[in-house]
Amino acid sequence: MKKLINSLIVLALVGTAISCSNSESGGKSNKGALASSAAEKVYVAPGEHDEFYAFMSGGYSGNLTVYGLPSGRMFKEIPVFSQFPTSGYGYSEETKPMLNTSFGFVPWDDAHHPDISQTNGELDGRWIFINGNNTPRIARISLTTFETEEIIEVPNSAGNHSSSFITENTEYVVAGTRFSVPIPQKDMPIKDYKSNFKGSLSFISVDPEHGHMDIKFQLMMPGFNYDLSHPGRDKSHGWFFFTTYNTEEANSLLEVNASQNDKDFIAAVNWKKIEEYVNNGGGTMMPANYAHNVYDESTHTATTTMKKEVLTVDPLKVPGAVYFLPTPKSPHGCDVDPSGQYIIGNGKLSADLTVHSFDKMIAAIEAEKFDGEAYGIPILKFEDVLAGTVKSGGLGPLHTEFDGKGNAYTTFFISSEVVKWKLGTWEVIDRKPTYYSVGHLMIPGGNSRKPFGKYVVAMNKITKDRYLPVGPEMEHSAQIYDISGEKMELIYDFPTHGEPHYAAGCPAELLKNNAKKIYRLDENKHPYAITSPDQAKVERKGNEVHIYMSTIRSHFTPDNIEGVKVGDKVYFHITNHEQDFDVPHGFSMIGQNSSELLIMPGQTKTNTWEPKKVGVWPFYCTDFCSALHQEMQGYIRVSPADSDIELSWSLGED
């Protein structure tokens, strides 16, 4: 056993060693004329725009970041699962409900796999979905406002990792358990894991008009770890594929104990069949408790609904719904080619890639050629479903994307490279090193029916010496390769914010004309909005003081307020009366135990302040808004709790 541990440690460390030897060559290959050519390829001149959007998950930042390609510039960090002091997300009264869960307010998560909505298997640019790993949730982000509009918690799940991938008409966004748990949860010995814990695969329906999510059903699977997934498409539409590891059902020291089996599985789920089953009354409604948080753009406010039950499905009750495809060496990535024919399982402790054939799988199912079962689920024979094996020569394959021209690109963590190979012939066409130890990769549309195969972005896990040093904690690093020719060409390194696990890209044209520029004041239905500065007022309700405040360049209305007392809870409801693009105002109050508010034109936001000391206290605009921005300030007088000073407010009465 000790020997096995040692060999695994060597395996785990080898990436680093390889990385260091690569270091030398990294800088040298791009000088002179080649550097000039690469420079021109990534350069986006002032005033010009990038060709592609890249939406990168923030990983442990909890957010989603928006980059341009080929420049590698970050245009926005969209707060999703984490508090974001910059804008007040998760601090303002309107957005705090977005982070509610059955565990209470959870200010952080680990955001992994963004996926853009699709119609007929092609990106349609309406929404982007992303999963929260730690406290299982799925978020939906608008691709007109680029803001998070909805978060649904996923009950009966843990380590929500094989998520959030969508079917080819956005019928479902899928969320799969990484860590199996007792379902329902109960106090039981951890060592009784085997055969008692379950892994749930949740199919969450997406309303075709508004995008609203609802858990349609949860498939209760054996207690494996469901690592990644992708939908079938085109000919395999109606199926969903999930990699599993830890089919050993180990509950401790998984780096050793979950690496015992030569093969784990890809689970093939016929969701159309299960959908039909539940539409006909199948499944078992189970008590549950999970939050559904929806942000309403017209009220600029989120609300939480706690949902109390969920429909569960036992796969054994739906014959023909689930099969296991044996796949070597703890498969990680699970990717489906644009035709829907090939399902690629990347055994992360392997050198080779396993490619399954959808047609062969169907034939084997129809012929009922099984190789036993696992917890009652039929196992297909490896040889019967195998389309081919890519003899890569690399180590530690993780993820595969496609260029739409018959080629696939697979990342290798341990040997630190991207390998280009040909679908159908399985021959390796090219390989290029990554600096260092690449995880996911992304080609815009590269996991849809219609990829845009001009660039591939490698998201590397180890940064080390790629940039000027900044202490022990560093950003992760991405690299962009031009893949328009036969050979890949590394053209640029750029740091990424947080830890991107996967990304979703699309051509600029899909989104750029739909992006919202302002919120219309005449559509603002916030209950504390005021439609013009002359409606500004201050109201007392017991010890609550509600300030209906206006901002417009460059003053607050009102900007002098008296009659607030120690012990009051003051609500600042700020409406930004600008109606021009890119004129936000910010609001902050000295000593506030909260963040600022960054208020977009036409928007209303609220935060609170509980003054603890008498005095005259200032507030000001935090976003440089005009030549007279520095003059945009005001004062609030705070009197003792027993003061009889009446509320009053004014502007310009010096």
Place this chain on the structure above:
Amino acid sequence: MKKLINSLIVLALVGTAISCSNSESGGKSNKGALASSAAEKVYVAPGEHDEFYAFMSGGYSGNLTVYGLPSGRMFKEIPVFSQFPTSGYGYSEETKPMLNTSFGFVPWDDAHHPDISQTNGELDGRWIFINGNNTPRIARISLTTFETEEIIEVPNSAGNHSSSFITENTEYVVAGTRFSVPIPQKDMPIKDYKSNFKGSLSFISVDPEHGHMDIKFQLMMPGFNYDLSHPGRDKSHGWFFFTTYNTEEANSLLEVNASQNDKDFIAAVNWKKIEEYVNNGGGTMMPANYAHNVYDESTHTATTTMKKEVLTVDPLKVPGAVYFLPTPKSPHGCDVDPSGQYIIGNGKLSADLTVHSFDKMIAAIEAEKFDGEAYGIPILKFEDVLAGTVKSGGLGPLHTEFDGKGNAYTTFFISSEVVKWKLGTWEVIDRKPTYYSVGHLMIPGGNSRKPFGKYVVAMNKITKDRYLPVGPEMEHSAQIYDISGEKMELIYDFPTHGEPHYAAGCPAELLKNNAKKIYRLDENKHPYAITSPDQAKVERKGNEVHIYMSTIRSHFTPDNIEGVKVGDKVYFHITNHEQDFDVPHGFSMIGQNSSELLIMPGQTKTNTWEPKKVGVWPFYCTDFCSALHQEMQGYIRVSPADSDIELSWSLGED
């Protein structure tokens, strides 16, 4: 009055109008051969490093960001005044004290003006300081770890804006009030502002060895708005210069009421004289209450000390310590050239720049040629101190930096441009548009005795169409110009994170060899650290459960824990036992009402979890650390509050 308001609104809006007309030309001027040349200038090939560090304030993000120049890539966001879910800053037990203030825990601030420590007026690369505007604070960040090491609150201040600039041997970091307030605070009518409110200028000493900050004295000035400041240098070392506006002492609608006087002042403060005064027992100790938060690198832990008094100085009691230099049109930026001779006041409602002469100022003081006084402080005659006027032809000058070759560069917000002019002759040499409405600008070392005048970075306030659209909320935008020739050349646009107000840059060589790569385990003095995985343990103290946990690729020790009960407060004390560069581990627990911990090699961090439901709950590593990262997980069994299950823990006992 209405007319005045209207004209001011026109003035405030004109920047936008100009910006839009500039938009067309922005993209066109850099095509073809020129674009190719600019591309090569900004391109840093894979494996190569940038020439300069640029530390940009995050503004309303509360943080400090580190960029490379000329590439414009962001290498790190250093959390300073705001909670940062990515690393657990402001959430972990060790770092929560960093955000303590006399107002309680304040999770956000508005970070404005970074300044790198100096020796003999040249950047020495030891620390960088930055101010929190909203709840007045000054932070010191290490330039070896690139982490915040210390934050001191500034009492008797509000809108701490004319901060955090340092003297040329880092004797002091200076913090000045933007919003005058009653000192001490009291319940009084806002309209009694005039002559009753005060503006404090705080001189905070910096320990030459450790950098520790302590408020040496606060100068109690008239109730103006102290907007920006810079130290004298070389010949003017020993003086500090502050711009003022609102010498009208208006308390409402400042965009009108604070723009009445034709001239406000630059306050010249002879801090050496005041230092001598207080060293000889001068000044008045005043009760106060402010937090001093210090992070100890050896314990990896911050502590808060509440300080209870502060030394105040009445400027009238120190003859010769303070003078007012009349400066036209609400001056904003206050910059001192490398020789220390010229003090530039940028009247933000003006077209021209006013340059004062230090020599003339001294001569006028010595000749006692005063033009009256303000609250007892002598006012020098404008003509007597004027060195010259730059007839810029622009509108809305804000800030000036220097290239060390006799040239100055001034930003113009309203006319949206950078203007290069010659010190001494005041002639305009070049002007280039900015896209759009530039605020600060930065030349590495550009406000020291030794600038590195190769690039200037313009930090623009309006972004609009510069990048692919991302909805109403956007990043701000910077532009980099090559200033190595006679004419400036715009070479690149890059987005910035938060809203940079000022930046500090330095050559890469100053810092790159000193950057720390790991924390040494044998120097870890954290009280809950364990020096090897075999010391891992779990202890109960009443309803507190302390888990001393180890992380190393790729498992936690222990990874199975039982005996935790509902109602317990669980402390995870995680020590990362890696000692290799760039091998952090992350830790998160499902349903935790906190952020993750991102733990650097050799470091110990703690967060808490209060389990509310019985069950078996997983935790995992959130930073992809090896080929077997996905296996790095564990479980905690939670039993009912009245359970008699004993604490137990294990690793590998399946």
